[in-house]
Amino acid sequence: MGSNTVSTLVTAIKSEPSGDDHLYPEASEEFVQTPYIREITERALAYLNAGCPVHFAGPAGTGKTTLAFHIAAQLRRPVMLIHGNHEFSSSDLIGKESGYRKNRLVDNFIHSVLREEEELKSLWVDNRLTTCCRNGDTLIYDEFNRSTAEANNVLLSILEEGILNLPGLRAMGEGYLEVNPNFKAIFTSNPQEYAGTHATQDALIDRMVTIKLDYPDRDTEVRVAVAKSGIAPEEAGCIVDIVADFRRLKNNKRIPTVRASIAIARILALKGEHACRGNAFFHRACLDVLCMYGTEESAAGQVTLSKRLEKLIARICPAEKKSPAA
Numbered sequence: 001m002g003s004n005t006v007s008t009l010v011t012a013i014k015s016e017p018s019g020d021d022h023l024y025p026e027a028s029e030e031f032v033q034t035p036y037i038r039e040i041t042e043r044a045l046a047y048l049n050a051g052c053p054v055h056f057a058g059p060a061g062t063g064k065t066t067l068a069f070h071i072a073a074q075l076r077r078p079v080m081l082i083h084g085n086h087e088f089s090s091s092d093l094i095g096k097e098s099g100y101r102k103n104r105l106v107d108n109f110i111h112s113v114l115r116e117e118e119e120l121k122s123l124w125v126d127n128r129l130t131t132c133c134r135n136g137d138t139l140i141y142d143e144f145n146r147s148t149a150e151a152n153n154v155l156l157s158i159l160e161e162g163i164l165n166l167p168g169l170r171a172m173g174e175g176y177l178e179v180n181p182n183f184k185a186i187f188t189s190n191p192q193e194y195a196g197t198h199a200t201q202d203a204l205i206d207r208m209v210t211i212k213l214d215y216p217d218r219d220t221e222v223r224v225a226v227a228k229s230g231i232a233p234e235e236a237g238c239i240v241d242i243v244a245d246f247r248r249l250k251n252n253k254r255i256p257t258v259r260a261s262i263a264i265a266r267i268l269a270l271k272g273e274h275a276c277r278g279n280a281f282f283h284r285a286c287l288d289v290l291c292m293y294g295t296e297e298s299a300a301g302q303v304t305l306s307k308r309l310e311k312l313i314a315r316i317c318p319a320e321k322k323s324p325a326a
């Protein structure tokens with residue numbers, strides 16, 4: 001992998017000493033392709049290639065960021081990643097003046113004449129959005145509704161007119177930047193998240209095609225759990241069914257996602273334990289991973305959850321681990 005190359009499952013950004021701020025996503029072996037993923041990928045690519053920014057909106061853990069990286073990888077352009085942040089101002093997106101450069105010319109060519117000239121030039125540093133628009137890179141703006149509408153306003157003219165307004169560069173004659181035609185943008189947001197998010201302006205939403213994501217189908221979730229833990233598919237199936245049952249609990253304060261399935265599967269795989277009825281460790285691990293998802297966090301609520309889990313395990317899981325030959 002080259003510098004800043006990331007698998008499409010990794011969302012961490014690594015800045016290289018070279019100063020290259022781009023990411024170069026590549027498909028990872030753990031990335032699961034199912035008909036569900038393929039269909040969404042094809043749809044999103046069709047919209048992006050038609051010049052429409054794509055917005056993945058859905059609850060936590062529905063695979064928005066992973067899909068954004070996967071799709072960006074298909075576009076084969078460098079990727080700029082921005083995480084929405086309520087403290088952002090538009091300068092955090094586009095850049096700002098970073099001081100002044102002073103040029104002083106002293107001309108004493110004719111010894112009896114001294115001419116002095118001083119020029120003060122402001123210096124400008126591009127931030128990620130500007131770099132992306134200049135170079136025609138792919139922008140992934142993750143959880144963009146964590147930034148305020150005021151900060152995101154700069155996107156309106158980028159997405160509609162293909163122009164980036166850079167008031168800070170007006171003095172240098174570069175007040176407007178024509179957006180490179182290769183520029184493409186993928187946004188993600190969680191409309192159910194209230195903490196730390198901002199209402200998104202209609203004008204911005206109107207400039208994107210929103211693909212609403214829900215929890216993936218069972219096949220995708222099972223294959224993700226298998227890929228990320230190495231557990232046997234039938235055991236992953238039991239775990240995913242248990243998590244899906246907790247997802248359907250009425251009046252849930254929180255909803256367990258594929259991350260819960262991955263966590264249980266990994267714990268079992270690493271401990272050499274199995275998703276079967278008689279396994280007390282399996283029961284305990286499920287309870288620990290899922291205990292935050294019931295309606296009640298009291299001791300009585302936890303006993304109810306534990307009983308529910310016991311019944312589920314009895315119904316869904318085999319009595320013992322199946323031997324490979326079976």
Ligand SMILES: Nc1ncnc2c1ncn2[C@@H]1O[C@H](COP(=O)(O)OP(=O)(O)OP(=O)(O)O)[C@@H](O)[C@H]1O
Binds near residue numbers: 032033058060066227
């Ligand atoms: N196609 C896939 N192949 C393998 N793993 C996947 C796939 N899709 C999602 N995952 C895994 O599922 C988990 C949730 O995915 P992701 O972080 O993309 O969801 P999200 O919707 O962006 O979540 P959040 O809103 O909480 O940030 C991650 O561990 C991710 O690696």
